[in-house]
Amino acid sequence: MTLSQIITERVQRVTGQSQVALHEPSFKGNELAYVKECIDTGWVSSVGSYVDRFERDLAEVTGVKHAVVVSNGTSGLQIALQLAGVQRGDEVIIPALSFVATANAVVHCGGTPHFVDTDETSLGMSVPALADHLAAITERRAGATVNRQTGQRIAAIVPMHTFGHPVDMPALIELAARFDIPVVEDAAESLGSRIGDRHTGTYGLCGMLSFNGNKIVTTGGGGAIITNDSGLAKRAKHLTTTAKQPHPWAFFHDEVAYNFRLPNLNAALGCAQLEQLSGFIAAKRELTQRYAEALKDVAGVSLFVERPGTHANYWLQTLILDSDVAHLRDEVLSHTNAAGQMTRPVWELLTTLPMYAECPTMKTPVAQDLARRIINLPSSPQLVQGVS
Template structure:
């Protein structure tokens, strides 16, 4: 078995033509240099400049939403997406237990409480059917609001996270939201370029968040964006992410506590160049998926996780599901020791000391997946 994984590592290095293959690294060329140089030469490098406006327009057009508001990172984007959607202090927010910690942190920053629910083997994301059953057990409707019978708190929102670019099954989730008056806020940090039934992720909820961290499918170095189809919410997002400063030629008047979260122009310039290449990156990643399917054809210990029948994934991170009896840490050690960067899925949030006391559903599928999911190099080729 160990020899099979050593052979797998060698094939990946041969595929990429490198002695060390990182998990995911950015791809740049002269267009990024040209745009960033323009920022430097004109002096417009901070949070005011033409590239911020252009990046927001281009993002909105690409994702099919009315508005995009660029900010400093994906966590900030999700925090503001939750805030403008109506999440308040002491509200509970449904989210998958198997997600990056930013999903929970964004809610916590607002004084809300994460409420962890199980995931689906079909999408690796939040399972709407299990969520519905969980609500029937723990919830009660009072004054048209869903209340947790155990804590007495309002359950205000649900945050599906499109894991590694694979969209959550959104139609049944939207049905749950409608029946229980729950706000849908999408954590689309990993799913730029992914579609559910022909519609881009991030356009289904009241708001959504994207991430452009250095390891994402496109990068602005560090950055994120809030998506919404509500102009008033977009205007509010832009206002509070620029310290809630009231527009004036010289006065400094701030009408509420705001955040210094606006994306700098120099980062947006990088994003404009990257977004122009996104379709090429997506095509390359689908080619890479086929290459991994070929590499794993005779591997009895793992299979490649592929998009659901109703979705089109951006395949941001290539994902392997290890078969029962395969030791995850042994596989990770062999790959990393032999020049192929690989990582496990995140530690379940309910198992972290800081979130262990949060409410949760039964997490059967999560417990099955947590030690069997790994990511392997996913750089566009």
């Protein structure tokens, strides 16, 4: 059998299905009851008890003081960066290996993405590589950290926790403090992931979560800004709700703002989903063990697993091809998908996309290498029999 055939057979053995998606939502809790309550009471739009409850529940789950729910993760990251002080012309450090929304949010703020390399042990931003890069290209001018090559201020660092695997945040926070650059975490994929006992998204000034339909917890579409900064949370709420001043009937808005509100219907779905988060994560961790067992004797491949000291949500199961069989990636993708097992490559590197090809970047050899070797496997929690 070829490697593609072997991988397909082993994946089918784990999923037990002839047709399986990459990641499907699971609605086996109180979703219908909560959404029906919204419809029955008429509270379906951007104000309602489930919006408030979802924010409280998210704050409790992540261990922060405040959560502000928004329409999607991209809008949440845009506002978070704006509140971190990103202005037009500033540069923002982001990983080259990330979903396009990370870069798009920077541009929506008027900033320019500045790309850095990846760490093989986390699939996220490489702190050692970033340390060397900042030391080589930056200088202090008028109290700011400036890229001497472009003359632009470096206004923020945005790590992204790839597929739910935490970046080395303690080291990154220490590095960012040395260069006096705020950190905003793109935790879109890492709800439930932790470093020790601390949740991702809580290390920097603020973090962003996503609840898109393919995430571990979904509201259909939605996101959240999480933070311990009460002033920032208040400002985030104001900016994402059209900057309307509270009043029983008057419509007074005190600045240009955004309609990034999450409807009560979506928040109701999120509350029901969040009640099942621990079960979803347990199922995904069990799925990891099943894949590991099924693939352990397959030469040329390895299943990516969490770093010591971290607890990943394993949002997407990740197969890494050895370098000497990397040229077979597309063959594996074609064979598995033809067999009904939906697999996907990692995103195209942001540095290769036409709108970002001219942005500042360090050399990214690790990201380039991983991009040709990563395959995401079917990862739905319900693939583990009996998941609730």
